[in-house]
Amino acid sequence: MNLLDIIRTWWPIAAFVTPFILAGGFAWLKNQFxxxxxxxxxxxxxxxxxxxxxxxxxxxxxxxxxxxxxxxxxxxxxxxxxxxxxxxxxxRPSKVDLSKDIGKLAERVGRLESSIASVSDQLRTNNGYLHTLIDKHIS
Structure with missing residues (x-):
């Protein structure tokens, strides 16, 4: 069988089936868009x-x-x-300055307390002298 016989045999079938295949393809394409x-x-x-x-x-x-x-x-x-x-x-004053000032104040208060203690001792001594003088002059 040569090519011409194959074409002559299959041409009527292809001519009949091809429009259906193309119609199906176009219908499918129409549904895709x-x-x-x-x-x-x-x-x-x-x-x-x-x-x-x-x-x-x-x-x-x-x-x-x-x-x-x-x-x-x-x-x-x-x-x-x-x-x-x-x-x-x-x-100012910052915390450091306040701390320094509190330290100075504590030192001054300490000196004041010692001064008051010394004045208190002096008053006790003077009080003792006065009692002694009063006792000697009265007796």
């Missing part, structure tokens, strides 16, 4: 959703703007308080 109506419907729905998102986004942006402004105002107020506290911390 959306129709123009489906695309239009999807586009209009998408535009509606986009408009809703724009409205929601605008509202959220406005809320965020207000929140940002109030947060910035609060931060400015807090910064002022922090600066005031830092100035207060840096101002």
């Amino acid at each position: 959306p129709t123009k109506l489906d695309l239009e419907k999807l586009r209009t729905e998408g535009e509606k959703e986009l408009e809703k998102l724009r409205i929601t986004s605008a509202r959220e942006i406005a809320e965020l703007s207000v929140l940002a402004r109030t947060t910035a105002d609060a931060q400015i107020a807090d910064r002022g308080k922090i600066d005031m506290l830092m100035a207060d911390v840096a101002r």
Whole structure:
């Protein structure tokens, strides 16, 4: 069998089957892609959703703007308080200065107590002398 005999034998079968195969292929391709109506419907729905998102986004942006402004105002107020506290911390007397002054004061109080003790001893001594003088002059 040569090639010409094979073509002559199979040509009527191929001519009959090929349109059905092509029709099935086109039908399959038609099902693989959306129709123009489906695309239009999807586009209009998408535009509606986009408009809703724009409205929601605008509202959220406005809320965020207000929140940002109030947060910035609060931060400015807090910064002022922090600066005031830092100035207060840096101002004299510091803890070290107070500790030194308390040490000096404790030393002075100690000297004052010893002076009071010595004055108390002197008063007791003078009191003893007076009692002795009074006892000698009376007796």
